[in-house]
Amino acid sequence: MNMSIQQVVTDEAAAKRAKVAGRRYRRQQSAFDILILFAVVIGASVVYGFISPDTFAFNSFANIQNALYTIPIEVGIPALGVGVLMIAGEFDLSVGINYIFSSIVAAQLATNGLNVWLAALIGLLIGTGIGLLNGLITLRLRIPSFITTLGTSFFWLAATFFVHGASSQPFAPDPVFASLTAGSVGVIPATFLWWAVLALAFWGLLERNRIGNHIFGAGGNKQAAIATGVRVDRTKLLAFGLAGATAALGGILAASYIGNIAPSNGQALPLEAIAACVIGGLALGGGRGTILGIVLGSALIFWIRDVLLLLGAPGFYIDAPIGVLIIGAVAVYEVLRSRRS
Amino acid sequence: MGIDGMDKAAAERPVQRGESVTPLLELRNVNKHYGLNTVLNDVSIHVGQTEILALLGDNGAGKSTLVKTMSGVVQPDSGTLLWEGKQVELKAHTDAAELGIETIYQDSALVDSMTIARNIFMGRELVGPLGFMRLKEMREISSHVLKTIVAIEGIDSPDKLVGSLSGGQKQAVAIARAVHFKRTLLILDEPTSALAVRATEALFEYLRSLRTQGLSSVLVTHNLYDAYRICDRFVVMARGQVVFQATQQETSVDELIVHVSRG
Numbered sequence: 001m002n003m004s005i006q007q008v009v010t011d012e013a014a015a016k017r018a019k020v021a022g023r024r025y026r027r028q029q030s031a032f033d034i035l036i037l038f039a040v041v042i043g044a045s046v047v048y049g050f051i052s053p054d055t056f057a058f059n060s061f062a063n064i065q066n067a068l069y070t071i072p073i074e075v076g077i078p079a080l081g082v083g084v085l086m087i088a089g090e091f092d093l094s095v096g097i098n099y100i101f102s103s104i105v106a107a108q109l110a111t112n113g114l115n116v117w118l119a120a121l122i123g124l125l126i127g128t129g130i131g132l133l134n135g136l137i138t139l140r141l142r143i144p145s146f147i148t149t150l151g152t153s154f155f156w157l158a159a160t161f162f163v164h165g166a167s168s169q170p171f172a173p174d175p176v177f178a179s180l181t182a183g184s185v186g187v188i189p190a191t192f193l194w195w196a197v198l199a200l201a202f203w204g205l206l207e208r209n210r211i212g213n214h215i216f217g218a219g220g221n222k223q224a225a226i227a228t229g230v231r232v233d234r235t236k237l238l239a240f241g242l243a244g245a246t247a248a249l250g251g252i253l254a255a256s257y258i259g260n261i262a263p264s265n266g267q268a269l270p271l272e273a274i275a276a277c278v279i280g281g282l283a284l285g286g287g288r289g290t291i292l293g294i295v296l297g298s299a300l301i302f303w304i305r306d307v308l309l310l311l312g313a314p315g316f317y318i319d320a321p322i323g324v325l326i327i328g329a330v331a332v333y334e335v336l337r338s339r340r341s
Numbered sequence: 342m343g344i345d346g347m348d349k350a351a352a353e354r355p356v357q358r359g360e361s362v363t364p365l366l367e368l369r370n371v372n373k374h375y376g377l378n379t380v381l382n383d384v385s386i387h388v389g390q391t392e393i394l395a396l397l398g399d400n401g402a403g404k405s406t407l408v409k410t411m412s413g414v415v416q417p418d419s420g421t422l423l424w425e426g427k428q429v430e431l432k433a434h435t436d437a438a439e440l441g442i443e444t445i446y447q448d449s450a451l452v453d454s455m456t457i458a459r460n461i462f463m464g465r466e467l468v469g470p471l472g473f474m475r476l477k478e479m480r481e482i483s484s485h486v487l488k489t490i491v492a493i494e495g496i497d498s499p500d501k502l503v504g505s506l507s508g509g510q511k512q513a514v515a516i517a518r519a520v521h522f523k524r525t526l527l528i529l530d531e532p533t534s535a536l537a538v539r540a541t542e543a544l545f546e547y548l549r550s551l552r553t554q555g556l557s558s559v560l561v562t563h564n565l566y567d568a569y570r571i572c573d574r575f576v577v578m579a580r581g582q583v584v585f586q587a588t589q590q591e592t593s594v595d596e597l598i599v600h601v602s603r604g
Contacts, residue, residue, distance in 0.1 A: 204473070211472060213459055213466055217455070220454045224452055227446075228450070228464030229464035229465065230464045
């Protein structure tokens with residue numbers, strides 16, 4: 001039945017204003033801001049690298065290759081899972097120890113004779129299981145995921161020492177596995193390809209699949225999602241599982257690339273992954289974010305360390321600028337957002 | 342009586358055949374307490390077919406709990422619920438949703454960070470294989486819904502983010518969604534409290550039109566003047582009990598004020 005309401009706005013200026021405001025608001029959901037930030041900082045680095053290549057080897061093949069190898073395994077791949085979980089409105093602080101535990105178990109199994117692919121699969125399943133357990137505890141007991149995963153991270157740390165001890169675990173898979181996980185296709189590292197494929201898959205899930213709609217709903221307005229029939233708990237559980245899976249995958253690829261796993265690594269991963277997501281434009285409260293943002297945020301965190309190292313900054317100074325970057329980036333996004341709306 | 346809009350409302354309303362028509366939803370002798378606090382005390386009300394019912398009363402009267410009982414969010418301790426004359430048990434809000442009951446909240450139950458189209462189809466997405474959404478279709482249907490069910494001014498595209506809409510526009514989208522998915526009973530919780538005058542007028546137009554399309558609505562509101570203009574019947578609650586019921590012809594705004602403030 002056709003029904004018209006009164007007084008359709010005929011004032012062209014008003015209609016145009018509304019259209020522009022709508023377009024601006026739409027952009028807030030895209031990764032536009034971080035794309036600009038990324039382009040600016042990389043552009044500046046490339047330019048400076050050309051101006052002074054001896055003191056700042058940014059554009060060297062070695063530096064670029066190292067970046068492409070390292071970003072995915074150091075933060076890029078785990079950040080995908082952490083980010084999707086954040087959009088769903090939850091956190092996982094146990095991804096660091098998950099990264100270690102899953103890969104140590106896989107490496108140990110492989111070193112003791114199990115088929116390396118099977119060992120890797122078991123590692124992945126363990127990681128996914130850790131994530132799902134986080135989800136079950138959070139959702140059934142109705143406690144904040146921040147607390148749950150804080151608690152489980154201690155548990156899995158103890159489990160790591162129990163299963164393996166404090167020494168590092170070597171990992172020397174057969175050449176096929178090694179080349180598929182840590183080799184390269186031409187100049188492009190395998191780890192980067194894994195990251196690219198995963199990012200694409202996650203994008204498809206988040207932006208094109210019904211599950212993604214539910215993830216945004218669960219994180220953006222949980223009551224609204226429940227009211228329209230979304231199974232919020234089930235959706236969140238899936239996100240928890242994905243966070244665990246990507247953590248384990250990152251750990252296994254890192255183990256293959258580096259050749260061993262030290263239990264002391266991975267301490268910084270959860271907060272770095274969250275930082276990457278926040279820099280990438282994700283809202284801490286959930287319901288907002290893009291895969292491109294997560295990818296670029298991960299790259300930016302690596303970039304700032306890389307630049308400082310290239311400039312010869314002492315190791316312990318490196319983390320301070322990351323703190324500045326996190327606060328600065330979010331402050332800039334807030335200013336841009338409030339200016340538009 | 343010369344109250345604005347009353348004549349029009351009376352003219353548009355289909356003729357009631359009195360008690361022989363089965364109510365859409367009926368609550369009989371419903372009780373609910375939380376600990377020692379009795380929130381609903383032997384409440385019996387009904388919502389007729391194609392009726393706009395006002396649920397009035399001061400804070401703490403039990404209106405919130407009553408509508409939550411209607412929408413399945415709260416289960417009564419005792420009493421009966423009947424839907425179209427048949428007894429039902431609403432153990433969860435999904436049971437109510439299956440019957441066609443939908444609550445439109447004050448903050449509109451939409452997700453600000455998503456587009457109108459994705460909000461309209463939230464939980465009811467059109468999907469192809471593996472759950473991938475048929476976005477083009479969803480957008481086209483959303484455009485159509487925005488134009489025909491409730492022609493909302495100022496919204497030209499289903500790709501607009503809901504967060505950029507005004508309160509009235511969000512309400513309209515939420516109502517349009519409910520109508521599109523063939524809801525039969527809408528419960529509106531304080532729908533006009535955050536709306537400007539023009540948006541309130543628009544909302545009343547929607548509700549009148551919904552009634553002629555066969556939907557009933559329950560309006561929970563503090564605004565007695567608004568309620569009197571749009572509603573067919575009034576139920577006043579106080580301290581968990583129904584203290585007054587009347588149709589629009591049987592009462593006046595002044596009388597309603599007396600009953601509400603006395604409670």
